[in-house]
Amino acid sequence: MPLLELRNVTKSFASKTIRPFVVLEHITMAVDKGDFVCIVGPSGCGKSTLLRIICGLIPPTDGQVLYKGAEVKKVCDEMAMVFQSFALFPWLTVLENVEIGLYSKKMSKEEKRMRALKMIEMIGLKGFEEAYPRELSGGMKQRVGLARALVSEPSVLLMDEPFSSLDPLTATHLREELVDFWLNPNMAPDTVIMVTHSVEEAVYLANRVIVLSHRPGTILKEVPIDLPRPRDPRSDKLYALVDQITSLIA
Amino acid sequence: MLPILDILQSVPILGFFPVAVLFFIAIFGGSRLGVELAAIFLIFTSQAWNLAFSTYESVSAIPNELFEASKAFRLGRVGRIMRLYLPSCVPKLVYNGVMSWAGGWYFLVAAEIVTIGSEEYKVPGIGSYIAEATYAGNLSHALLGLGALIFSVVIVDLLLWAPLRDYAERFRYEAFTAQEIRQPTLYWRSLKWFGKRLKRPQLPTVRLSGLEKTKEIISVIHTPLPKVKTPLKFIRIILIILIAALVSLVLLYQHETVIKSVNGFMGSLKDPQFLMELSLLPQALLASIARLGLAYVVSLAWTLPLAAWLAWRARVAAFSLIDVLASIPATALFPLIINVTIHLPYGLFLTSIILTMTGMQWYILFNLIGGFRSIPSDMVEAARSFGLRGLSLWRIVMLPSVMPALITGSITGWGGGWNALIVSEYINYGGEIYSVLGLGSMLDKAAYELGNLTLLLIIIVTMTSTIVLMNRLIWRRAYHYVLDRYKFE
Numbered sequence: 001m002p003l004l005e006l007r008n009v010t011k012s013f014a015s016k017t018i019r020p021f022v023v024l025e026h027i028t029m030a031v032d033k034g035d036f037v038c039i040v041g042p043s044g045c046g047k048s049t050l051l052r053i054i055c056g057l058i059p060p061t062d063g064q065v066l067y068k069g070a071e072v073k074k075v076c077d078e079m080a081m082v083f084q085s086f087a088l089f090p091w092l093t094v095l096e097n098v099e100i101g102l103y104s105k106k107m108s109k110e111e112k113r114m115r116a117l118k119m120i121e122m123i124g125l126k127g128f129e130e131a132y133p134r135e136l137s138g139g140m141k142q143r144v145g146l147a148r149a150l151v152s153e154p155s156v157l158l159m160d161e162p163f164s165s166l167d168p169l170t171a172t173h174l175r176e177e178l179v180d181f182w183l184n185p186n187m188a189p190d191t192v193i194m195v196t197h198s199v200e201e202a203v204y205l206a207n208r209v210i211v212l213s214h215r216p217g218t219i220l221k222e223v224p225i226d227l228p229r230p231r232d233p234r235s236d237k238l239y240a241l242v243d244q245i246t247s248l249i250a
Numbered sequence: 251m252l253p254i255l256d257i258l259q260s261v262p263i264l265g266f267f268p269v270a271v272l273f274f275i276a277i278f279g280g281s282r283l284g285v286e287l288a289a290i291f292l293i294f295t296s297q298a299w300n301l302a303f304s305t306y307e308s309v310s311a312i313p314n315e316l317f318e319a320s321k322a323f324r325l326g327r328v329g330r331i332m333r334l335y336l337p338s339c340v341p342k343l344v345y346n347g348v349m350s351w352a353g354g355w356y357f358l359v360a361a362e363i364v365t366i367g368s369e370e371y372k373v374p375g376i377g378s379y380i381a382e383a384t385y386a387g388n389l390s391h392a393l394l395g396l397g398a399l400i401f402s403v404v405i406v407d408l409l410l411w412a413p414l415r416d417y418a419e420r421f422r423y424e425a426f427t428a429q430e431i432r433q434p435t436l437y438w439r440s441l442k443w444f445g446k447r448l449k450r451p452q453l454p455t456v457r458l459s460g461l462e463k464t465k466e467i468i469s470v471i472h473t474p475l476p477k478v479k480t481p482l483k484f485i486r487i488i489l490i491i492l493i494a495a496l497v498s499l500v501l502l503y504q505h506e507t508v509i510k511s512v513n514g515f516m517g518s519l520k521d522p523q524f525l526m527e528l529s530l531l532p533q534a535l536l537a538s539i540a541r542l543g544l545a546y547v548v549s550l551a552w553t554l555p556l557a558a559w560l561a562w563r564a565r566v567a568a569f570s571l572i573d574v575l576a577s578i579p580a581t582a583l584f585p586l587i588i589n590v591t592i593h594l595p596y597g598l599f600l601t602s603i604i605l606t607m608t609g610m611q612w613y614i615l616f617n618l619i620g621g622f623r624s625i626p627s628d629m630v631e632a633a634r635s636f637g638l639r640g641l642s643l644w645r646i647v648m649l650p651s652v653m654p655a656l657i658t659g660s661i662t663g664w665g666g667g668w669n670a671l672i673v674s675e676y677i678n679y680g681g682e683i684y685s686v687l688g689l690g691s692m693l694d695k696a697a698y699e700l701g702n703l704t705l706l707l708i709i710i711v712t713m714t715s716t717i718v719l720m721n722r723l724i725w726r727r728a729y730h731y732v733l734d735r736y737k738f739e
Contacts, residue, residue, distance in 0.1 A: 052631065055635055057634055057635055075635055077636075077637050079635075080635065080636070081631070081635045083628045083631070083632055084628070085626065085628045086628075087626065087628035087629050087631070087632035089629070089633075089646065089647065089650070090735070091650045091735045091736045092646075100632075100633070100638070100646070103637050103642075104636060104638075132735075148636075152636075
């Protein structure tokens with residue numbers, strides 16, 4: 001049984017003023033434990049919506065999302081999300097923001113604090129526990145976002161264009177660290193589903209790239225990426241795959 | 251100059267009404283023309299301040315990059331005025347135009363009702379019509395009058411402001427609301443075509459968060475202003491000339507009155523009644539503040555949940571209903587409200603609180619709606635994805651997010667509240683006067699019962715300085731604190 005399964009997921013938004021429009025149509029896919037899946041597609045194809053449906057933030061209009069065989073009906077606390085805009089709470093410190101990641105977990109306050117501190121250290125933000133998000137650079141903010149998502153050791157990490165509002169250099173660093181975390185068997189996350197509009201990024205990171213079509217988003221193709229790791233972001237093989245996928249979208 | 255403007259802006263306009271009435275009547279020898287002119291003068295001032303301020307705010311809020319761009323493309327002085335200054339003023343001019351217009355109705359109707367008590371200062375109009383009909387127990391006439399008033403308010407809104415608002419949208423710096431779908435009101439939909447006929451302006455779009463907008467709105471009152479750019483000097487000079495002209499006119503033509511009032515002031519210092527009233531001043535001040543505080547808490551209690559609901563869940567129809575409700579000048583409802591509440595237990599107390607609320611609640615409600623709307627959807631989704639729900643969602647996300655909007659709403663709400671006090675503490679209901687202790691009732695009493703200009707001025711000064719002090723000591727600090735902590739990036 002796959003860890004996560006999408007069966008015929010369709011999402012349409014009703015609208016009073018214009019006719020209802022279908023964002024996603026007949027999405028069927030499965031994600032196994034240990035997978036790193038990237039979803040790419042033209043802008044407006046419903047990538048981010050798909051991620052939110054998987055997490056249980058938005059219900060699908062039709063179809064089902066199954067996590068370990070059970071239907072996801074409300075926000076699933078085995079998954080955690082990283083946002084493009086970081087979505088840190090500006091009135092909470094770094095530590096408090098990371099503790100939000102443990103909000104729904106049943107453990108003592110001390111335990112939560114200890115785990116949050118440990119996570120902050122692992123992500124490389126030691127010394128910034130009491131800082132407020134506005135005092136941090138973009139890269140550091142997204143580290144907080146990542147720490148907040150990972151602190152609960154989720155079995156699936158969902159990432160919504162996590163690096164697209166960072167400068168290229170910072171993004172490169174964070175990408176490498178993400179891969180390290182993922183490869184490290186002692187650390188969350190085991191399984192990552194990431195939405196991105198950068199095909200290079202998808203090919204560099206993923207085991208599998210799922211290509212969505214323009215609205216309504218349907219799965220155009222699934223491309224397995226079996227390049228050996230560590231990968232060279234400039235290798236010809238990688239670029240051949242990038243070209244192949246890009247030609248599908250364009 | 252700005253501190254002066256700040257103070258002048260804080261003066262409750264209605265407090266000036268009795269002064270203006272006494273002044274214009276002195277000039278026109280008690281004819282109706284004097285009262286009419288007083289009313290017009292009052293409404294004019296309330297609107298002019300507002301519009302002058304909005305221009306000032308708009309120009310100082312232009313993003314620096316736009317200035318640089320206009321310089322880089324060598325727009326020149328005229329080009330800059332046409333392409334940058336004027337377009338950037340449009341949204342606020344229209345927004346404040348709507349507010350001033352509504353404020354105008356409020357004051358107009360209030361003026362009519364206030365003067366109804368004193369036969370010699372009577373202004374006929376829709377407000378006094380409703381009031382008289384209610385006092386006479388003629389409910390159907392009162393409702394008819396109210397209907398006519400609502401009708402004209404809505405018609406003006408539909409034909410004038412709705413298309414203007416739509417037009418003004420185009421001049422906005424693009425707001426940072428990724429998933430926000432613009433709620434078209436009934437007005438907006440039905441009259442969209444009108445706006446389409448107006449020329450589309452050329453203004454580069456710049457991302458500006460919702461909070462920035464809120465910030466601009468009160469930046470003038472509550473933050474040291476950003477560097478002033480050229481046309482503002484112009485506005486200042488015009489304002490100074492205007493004030494100087496007014497003062498010299500008064501001195502030229504009314505020097506006798508001035509001398510008389512100085513003598514009157516000296517004389518009234520020995521008047522026992524004056525002294526007695528004066529000794530009540532601290533008590534009255536505290537009573538008024540307590541009344542406002544209570545009205546504020548009650549207003550908050552119902553506007554917070556309603557605003558959240560309106561911002562996220564409500565349908566267009568609910569919006570339009572609130573729009574219409576808010577556009578009824580509350581003062582027109584006074585006679586009807588009093589008619590119901592005055593006879594209840596604690597009727598007088600209850601009535602004054604309710605009437606004060608009418609001057610406060612809409613400011614708070616509309617600011618809160620804006621605040622709730624501008625919460626980034628990512629923020630709410632992040633909170634939900636980590637399992638925050640119900641009360642904890644409110645405590646950790648919702649309330650902190652709307653704090654800046656709440657403070658802005660509170661500042662304007664309290665401003666409106668002070669105005670409302672003047673008409674709600676001293677109620678002339680069918681020739682009988684009901685009054686509670688407070689600054690507002692003291693002011694009315696000084697004007698209409700005692701006719702004591704000195705006392706009147708002392709009360710206005712007390713009121714104004716209280717407002718300025720509260721703004722500086724409480725609201726300004728709260729605003730900075732909130733902005734520091736609760737600002738979205």
